[in-house]
Amino acid sequence: MSAEPTCEAAGAHWDLIVLGSDLEGLAAAAEGARLGLRTLLVGGDVLPGGTAREHTLAPGYVAAGLVDDTETTARALLEPLGLEQSGLAWGPTPPRYGVSGAGTLARVDEDAEVARAFGADNAARLGRWRRWLHRVGPAVLALWNAAPPELVEPGADEALRMAQRAFALRRLGKRDLYELLHTAPQPAWDLAEERFDLGAFGAAWTAPALLGLPHGPRAPGSAALVLLDGLLRGARPIGGPPALARALFGALRRFGGGHRLGLAATRVLLAGGRVRGVALSDGTELSARRVIATEGIARSLRQLFEPAELPALLHDLAEDWRTRGTVSVARYAFERSPFTDLREPVRVVSAPDLRTLEVSVDAHWNGELPAAPAIVFDLDPTGAPGGGAIVTAQVHGARRPAGGWNDARRAQLDRLVRATLADTSGRSEEPVAAEILTPDELEARYGLDGGHLGGGETSLDRLWLRRPHLAVCRYATPIPGFYLGGRAAHPGGPFRGGAGVLAARRAVRDARGE
Amino acid sequence: MKTKYDAIVVGGGHNGLACAAYLAKAGKDVLVLERRHVLGGAAVSEEVFPGFTFSVCSYVVSLLRPWIIRDLELPRFGLELIPLESSFLPLPDGRSLCRWANAGDTRREIAAFSAKDAEIFPEFGRAMSKIGQFVKPVIDSPAPDPGSFSPSELAGLLRLGTRFRDASADAMDFRLKLLTMSAVDLLDEWFESEALKAPMSVSGIIGTFLGVRSPGTAYVLLHHYMGEIDGAFRSWGFARGGTGSVSNSIAAAARHFGAEIRTEAPVARIVVEGGTAKGVVLQDGTELRATDVVSGCDPHRTFLGFVGEELLPDDFTAQLRRFRYRGSSGKVNLALDRLPEFACRPGADHLRGDIAIAPSIGYLDRAYQDAKAGRFSERPYINVVIPSLVDPTVAPPGKHVMSCFVQYAPYELADGPAAWPAQRNAFGDAVVDTLAEYIPGFRESILHRQVLTPWDLEQEFGLTEGNIFHGELTLEQLAFQRPVAGFARYSTPVRHLWLAGSGAHPGGGIMGAPGALCAKTMLGKRASAAITAGGGR
Amino acid sequence: MEVEAWFRTLADTMPVPTAFAARTHALATSLAFKEWAGCHAVRHYGAYPDREYYALRTAATVMDATPLYKVDVRGPDAARLFSRVTVRDFTDFAPGRVAYTTWCDDRGKVMDDGTVMRFDDERWRLTSAEPAYGWLAKHARGLDVELCDVSREVAALALQGPYARDVLARLVGSVADELRYFRARETRVGGSDVLITRTGYTGDLGYELWVENADAPDLWDAVLEAGRPVGLLPMGLDVLDIARVEAGYMLHGVEYTSARDAFIPRQESTPYELSLDWMVTLEREPFVGRAALVAEQRRGVAKRLVGLEIDWDAYEALLEGYGLPPALATATCRDGVPVFRRGKQIGYATSRTWSPLLKRYLALAHVPDGDAQPGAELEIEVTVEYERRRCTARVVPLPFFDPPRKKTTPALTAAPAR
Secondary structure: OOOOOEEEOOOOEEEEEEEOOOHHHHHHHHHHHHOOOOEEEEEOOOOOOHHHOOEEEEOOEEEOOOOOOHHHOOHHHHHHHOHHHHOOOEOOOOOEEEEOOOOOEEEOOOHHHHHHHHOHHHHHHHHHHHHHHHHHHHHHHHHHOOOOOOOOOOOHHHHHHHHHHHHHHHOOOHHHHHHHHHHOOOEHHHHHHHHOOOOHHHHHHHOOHHHHOOOOOOOEOHHHHHHHHHHHOOOOEOOHHHHHHHHHHHHHHHOOOEEEEOOOEEEEEEEOOEEEEEEEOOOOEEEEEEEEEOOOHHHHHHHHOOHHHOOHHHHHHHHHOOOOOOEEEEEEEEOOOOOOOOOOOEEEEEOOOHHHHHHHHHHHHOOOOOOOOOEEEEEEHHHOOOOOEEEEEEEEOOOOOOOOOOHHHHHHHHHHHHHHHHHHHOOOOOOOEEEEEOHHHHHHHHOOHHHOOOOOOOOHHHOHHHOOOOOOOOOEOOOOOEEEOOOOOOOOOOOOOHHHHHHHHHHHHHHHHO | OOOEEEEEEEOOEHHHHHHHHHHHHOOOOEEEEOOOOOOEOOOOEEEEEOOEEEEOOOOOEOOOOHHHHHHOOHHHHOOOEEEOOEEEEEOOOOOEEEEEOOHHHHHHHHHOOOHHHHHHHHHHHHHHHHHHHHHHHHHOOOOOOOOOOOHHHHHHHHHHHHHHHOOOHHHHHHHHHHHHOEHHHHHHHHOOOHHHHHHHHHHHOOOOOOOOOOEOOHHHHHHHHHHHHHOOOOOOEEEOOOOHHHHHHHHHHHHHOOOEEEOOOOEEEEEEEOOEEEEEEEOOOOEEEEEEEEEOOOHHHHHHHHHOHHHOOHHHHHHHHOOOOOOOEEEEEEEEOOOOOEOOEOOOHHHOOEEEEOOOHHHHHHHHHHHHOOOOOOOOEEEEEOHHHOOHHHOOOOOEEEEEEEEOOOOOOOOOHHHHHHHHHHHHHHHHHHHHOOOOOHHHHEEEEEEEOHHHHHHHHOOHHHOOOOOOOOHHHOHHHOOOOOOOOOEOOOEOEEEOOOOOOOOOOOOOHHHHHHHHHHHHHHOOOOOOOOOOO | OHHHHHHHHHOOOOOEOOOOHHHHHHHOOOOEEEEEOOEEEEEEOOOOOHHHHHHHHHOOEEEEOOOOEEEEEEOOOHHHHHHHHEOOOOOOOOOOEEEEEEEEOOOOOEEEEEEEEEOOOOEEEEEEOOOOHHHHHHOOOOOOOEEEEOOOOEEEEEEEOOOHHHHHHHHHOOHHHHOOOOEEEEEEEOOEEEEEEOOOOOOOOEEEEEEEHHHHHHHHHHHHHHHHHHOOEEOOHHHHHHHHHHOOOOOEOOOEOOOOOOOOHHHOOOOOOOOOHHHOOOOOOOOOOHHHHHHHHHHOOOEEEEEEEEOHHHHHHHHHOOOOOOOOOOOEEOOOEEEEEOOEEEEEEEEEEEEOOOOEEEEEEEEEHHHOOOOOEEEEEEEEOOEEEEEEEEEEOOOOOOOHHHOOOOOOOOOOOO
């Protein structure tokens, strides 16, 4: 891919224009094109991919995207795009490690190792948890991998679909259904206490799931995220987010979709209250009856419309959508991997217990940096020359200390992360290159609202039917022809690609209905 | 003495009494057994110090169902409710905010902090009242069970679904978010002023081990707006003579309808034979038999205390064991030599309602963090009422009683709950010190002080882990899951044993609903009831 | 001194006294007060309102209009803000102009009505019945404007009646001559800065005078002094309520329920339903509620606010049947009553008043669009001796009372000294 603005787009008239070239935008455009709409992808960056793009930390050291959340990719929804034909290969689920009481690193998702490092009780609990996930999985995933039900104005077929899904849930049997209804609104703390433990083992299952929350594990509803993480965690595309982005972009071209990259959309053009196209930053106007916006909610709504054009519902949504990114990212390039034994991408959770996680996030509310933060490390040995590794740390609770970020605080955070990494890995290595990305920088550099990595908080009140709002959760908005399909839409957050696909399908359905 | 009854109610709290009164009214032969020398359970008035009567535990009447007042004719039996006139927030910087029953005054007070907030405040009230309309039938009837396949249950769920849908998209969205959102996040969507948000947000955490930023806490804000549409009676009030008068009036109604009530009659166990409750054995060995046994005590005490694990299904016990109590509050009752005078606003007009020590959201955050670390809040949220200002019967002339609800006081201290007695005084001091920061000369005005920690609430009032609501009011412990999924209809795995306390749907507070709905369910089952339909709907 | 102490006490509780209270309260021997937007307001000064009514229509009156909410808007984008928020287009709105307008939520439902005044290039003011500051602020995103709620800092006095101009001329000289209908002008009266607008809520020749609170008592004194020769009287809200019906002006909270206050949709109204078509300009930059109003235009307007005249002869005959003489109080009734056509209820009347001047029994009513044309024969419910009856009523054009002096400024009259 070149570094010049690229345009592979004949003409100015389209059925569908997708704004934003992160994974959701790519998926939406590819799916729109696959389903037969004349689709154009528009992105402000010259290269597609957004946060999924490769980032060179030092010559030869390439980070696979901003953070690697592709293990929770909405793979079932991407299936029809045949990404394999565009060169994608799926690898294994990245193993997950925690730090055992003895201070050694051990897998938390492998029975024998759990038994050895975290005790036989926990191995038995893991087995029970897996079996339960296996039982409730199909019914939950059937709901999750689809647009949320239409509650506002359900037609007859929608009512039938809802009834079918409700029935599938009830078919789980009383016990599992009750258990599901008990679990979802629970705090992750209680789930861990009931299902894992409150120590490192429980923390390893909790900390990654809670990265999108401004709360710790005591927050009601956080258990739902642990449950979803358990259900959706799966194969990682080999090569991580950039590989997925390339394959989606390939699929877009394969299905005949166009793209214009390097010019941002400045306005969605309306006529008679409905979408008629978009205007680009160079003044070009493109016509299309449908536009899917996949970038941040506040950005999409505030920048693309004249305020008085925005229906109150969207106006309020732009105000109320919460994007308090409470996670800072630190990434390092190592010539010698701190985890010498690990040759494949893995996820390492550094939190001795759930309390640490809770206290990390409390620090944010106190306007402090967490003294001993819970950190989720992603290790990628494939991004560095042999023996080296890229380590990306997501630090819970490191948002914006009182007085804001400055060099001293960033250095403090850097020291904290490196000390934790040294403790966790048992080795102290000097990185070849290091980078600290606070939420402020994530916002400035990647255009993430509030510096939130998942497009908006994943609190209980902002999932499923309320992601981002009951009236908009099915992607169409009160502005006919305008759709929200970014990570702020269902499933969104860390469940990559899904919102784009579902938004595109909705746009296609509406187009066919006209 | 008589030893055979239609029904025996274990526990003379307001719910047990309400259940007994409904049963008696339907012609049943009912006996209520209370362990203590006074009736009321946690809704009790006691003359703790000579001349000073306290609502020892529960101190305001929140959502006492108007249909219960009507059905049991409680005013005839001595119930006198006095609505709270205001809600006062003193601030450490010398400012203060008082929300009054009169909208105009409130608007004016809020405008001193934010013109925008003042403008939008009535709109917030209307939005909440609209949802209150939706929620009211839910708390006034037994909870529908999504796990059941019976046609009547399905119809019930469908009715609920239809009711939910019967509104605009925005209204439906508001309902959804109210159930799932945190109080602070919800208030942030409406208001900008902390002085308004902080004292409003605390209603979401009372009695739970949650913070004001915890999701799911927004729902309780609604309770403040439900009274308005009940029409008969504004949401929060004092009972003349203390909250014990609520219990006493229900007891008087029960007696009037023929129920027998014994105090100082502690129950040792509930007699279960062949999976059926047959009666109770008192601690003095007396055995009493009854067709039905009703417990007004919390689920833990009822099942693990009075019945025994061995007589219950394992699955039920397992679920019961994870039913969470986690008491998080304490109570400090003070007898005062004079009326406290707040430095930020002298005078007494604004003290006739409740007074909230909740100066900012950050303050409440830190209070919660203390609790999470296993200690009582150094600077806690305190809800103060001075009932003697509106009800002169509770204190000698010129003197006052002050009741302080204090959160957080976690049952589970870092050194375990048994460390509480050693910390009781320090806890009381923290409360007095906090108040003294607002009230000059406060310490000197204190004549007597009663400190109730969660440990004391458990020991003295039988509230497991000191939880004032018989179990946390959190999403997974409400409706059909209260206390255990499949047993939220007041019935239990033991035949003819019923649960009528706050541990049953719709939960805690001086509502009376669990007790009354339990009785209605019991009577409905036998279809012999001739009770008035009331507002049961 | 004692009175002042009393006012200080008053200031601590609701309603609050306005800046004119020390004057108005002393004169209100009736002790007939009501609450208006959180302030004390006099209903009528003497034992009954009739004298004030005739003063308004034949001489001049002065009324304390301070409780109105006011927001000052300053900045180059003020015109855009008002165009964005209200249904009128303010793009070419010259300094010195005043306009009556209404604003809707985004469903096109009316929230409030009031006047927009433009002092000069940068300074504007909005008056309203309910607070509007937050609503304006909410929609000011991205605009270069500064908002300031001056509701309780600025006092207002309505000087109305056929001799209002004579009174004003005595205060400000030729300024009064130059001020045309719905124009504003800043000037000085005595030692104070006063903004004068040629506006009012009575349908008569009239002005509204806006001053800082501190200058209010002096202005009151000056106006009363200047009005003495023409027999000017202070006027209360009861007469205003009659005058505004005669003038065909709707009242917030009576003719319509604000979208903010409505509990259910049927309580809400659109500008078209309030017959405000004349002020709505749809063909322009988007404004709040535009899409909904465009749709309503396409769909057709369901109902209209109309003037209704109750057939006096029929009314008299109805009473006659009970042996009663006709008698109506000098007051506007605001309890809604059903309106029928051929025995079937089709709408409702919200304000009814006997016009002592016109000798007609008037009502403002909401009826289906099809029944809204002048001349339509309808019936209105009247209650006689606790019995519900129906009386013939006819749709008539609004305003009921529309003297030329309302809009044109007549020559100075040599007002007789009384």
